Amino acid sequence: MFETARFESERRLPAAAVISVALSAFAAMVLLIAPGIIDEIDVDELLAGYPPALVEAMGLEHLGTIEGFLALELYQFVWILGLGAYVAYSGASTIAGDVADGRMDTLLAAPVSRRRLLLEKYLALLTPVVVVNVVVFAVVAAGTAVIGEPVALADLAAVHALSLPYFMVCGAAGMVASVAAPRQLIAEGVAAGAVVGTFLLQSLTIGTSAEWVGDLAPMRYYDPLTVLTASEYDLAGAGILLAATGALLLVAVRVFEERDVR
């Protein structure tokens, strides 16, 4: 039981470590420059030159607080876009990569169902997600204390906890690409592209009549800025993301069971 999840998780640990270190370094840098910017720059004056719609859409008025600064500099972009695209890309590499390298033949020769293989590989995808969350949470919590700008730990924990359903849906979308795309490279491109594409789509349609289009974007259901600055947790959004994850995995399993492995 769960041999594949275990095996694949082990394989992902080095990548998890590298990403943890990189994001921790980035978070530390953000924290180091934060006090200077918050204290010395008059945010209202700075933003006066920006279109009000943009300021409101991006929540830039929160730049003057440590919570807002962290959310805008770390979580809104690097976290959601960078890590999200990485998870989708990794998911896309799983099945498609095994098929491309012939490893899938050796796996499917074992008495294991395709459904089980896919779901366990998906589970293993969450290993780096969890590791990176734990590490970056610890670094940010410690870092904010060190620079004398503490944030509410509950909010910080919620930002990380609520990011899990978001990454799960990214990974599940990657799995669909992995089984549906004709080649590994296409699967990876489509999956990572989908995360970036929906991110742009929902950013650009905010405040327009086409704002509903952004409802298709997973980022709409996870908002670190609101969590950190207003302590509002979008649990319904998390539920929607989890439901979407289940649906996508169902599709991925179905497609994988029906297709030829060549």
Added chain:
Amino acid sequence: MPAIETDDLTKYYGDVRGVEDLSFSVREGEVFGFLGPNGAGKTTAIRTLMGFQSPTEGTATVLGADIRDAEALRAARARVGFLPSEPGLDESVTGRRLIRYHGALRGDVRSEELLEVFDPPLDRKVREYSRGNKQMLAIVIAFMHDPDLVFMDEPTSGLDPLKQEELLEFIRAEQRRGKTFFFSSHILSEVRKVCDRVGIIRDGHLVELEDVESLLDRSGKLVRVRVGADVDTEDLAIDGAHDVAVSGDGASESDDAGGPAGDGQDATTVSFTYTGAYEPLLRHLLEFDLLDLTIEEAPLEDIFMRFYGEDPAERVGRVENGEVGAASESGDPGDEDQRTERADV
């Protein structure tokens, strides 16, 4: 119950034919050779039988499981081994870790014993392995759960000659333990060493299905005889001799150049293909001044070429009508281990 039974098994990739109307059965406990040139459809057939892809038409059973029933086939695979020609192995881990993983997936009852014969460097990452080491690791994975039926797709590729021989010996030993093999190959010498029956596949069709022995009997012996006189082909012709060719130093009248056995006298070298018993042949040959005699099995390559050379559609018709393929009893004793018998008189 046959280990494998295919019923008009057909696989197309879009418009491209993989295999078409394959119907044969593999008995339990036999080594079934599946012969054909590259691109004939050998791998397609194996991949369809393993359930990696679904048949376009027709079906097959593997250890009783219908290959269109994913769950039944999954359960049956607990008793099936698979050895591809190019093993797909995870290269980022050590051989030992990979064996542990695959052992967990399919059960490991004999990897230690196998590793004594097939011994890749287990503590190195698979990415550092040579082709032969990868193949040995794949052999261990294919056999570690002691399967009843093993599919092998060109299994000796990548192995050095010594390991090839060890693999063939291993297959023979495993067959004695009751295992069934589906052995795909384009190398005839290895097929004749281990296989009981062969199916020959060409352009996706089965063109021949026969005992290896009958195939060899039917193809005859290659006889090369050197006689110390000027002979005509007619003199040497006896029943069962075909393709008689006169060559060498004695083909024309006087020839003093001489071969090693010529000693200045007239000598003729004649070669022909012979099907039949040894006795009449030897009696007939002893009527001549026999200087040298070589009798060897006709190279399987020749037989092979014959099947590849003729129109496959015609052949398929005959195989399906049972005109060929009914295994005839071997009439030739004693050629099992003696490919070449040499008589210097």
